[in-house]
Amino acid sequence: MVQFIQAQNIGLAYLEERFGLQLAEDEVFFTEWFDNLPEITDLEKQYLDRVKLHFLRLVKRPPLSEETVKLVVLSLLLNLAGFYDKPFYLRGEQSIEISAEDEGEVIRGKIDILVIQEQFWLLVIESKRSSFSLLEAVPQALVYMLANPIEDKHTFGLVMNGSHFIFLNLIKQNIPKYALSDEFTLLKRKSELDQVLSVLKNLSQILS
Known part of the structure; x- marks a missing residue:
């Protein structure tokens, strides 16, 4: 009998065991968040x-809901980074299913925002309520990224809660491998939102 598991209940240990997911130790694996x-x-900057x-x-x-976070913070970032322009197509909540071979388990979940170009998944964004730790969102985002049917292309992601941001690759x-960026925050005296936007602009240029 097939067992269905919700993506939000998945941890990194499960993904490592069931899918062989590995953390890439080589810094060269993910330079897109800091190089050039x-x-x-x-x-x-004024925006x-x-x-x-x-x-x-x-x-x-409080509480600041996911929808408010997306409206106030995420929408402008995506717009300034060019993800509303060609060749990208922005889709809202999308359902996914992913299963490990011969495990009899299927993970189900919904992606908050999915940026698509020519039917390829390019940027997965999982926004969480402002009170949630980003570490809770990382495994869920990786589940969605593992559901990408393309084997030989990098999938980039972003987890955010409105005030903090982490990019994924x-x-x-x-063997599926992933890496994380440093954590950025707008709560510092000198906000790091400009760095977040710069990474998003870099990804949009690379992926287009």
Whole structure:
């Protein structure tokens, strides 16, 4: 009998055991989040300052829902990074299923936002409520990225809770491997939102 498991209940140990997922130790595996990043314009910095201002005002009245996080923070970042333009197509919540060979288990879940180009999954974004730890979202995002049917292309991801951001990179091939970026936050005196936007712009240029 097939057992169905919800993606939000999956941990890294399960993915390592069932799918052979490995953390890439080589820094060269994921340089897209820090190497040769595009510049952020003064106008873009002004927009990002307003995003921080709006988020900090809204977070005073918790809880801040996923939908509000996407509306206030994520929407502008995707727009400025070019993910609303050709050749990208933005889709909302999408259902996925993934199963390990001969395990009799199927993982089910829904991706909050999926950026698609020519039917390939390019950027998976899982937004969590502002009070959630990003470490809780990383395994779930990796489940979605493992569901990508393309074996030989990198899939990039972003987990965020409105104030903190972590980028992911995964490639399946024979042995699925992944890597994480440093964690960025807008809560520092000098917000790191400009770095988040710069990474997103870099990914949009690479993937287009």
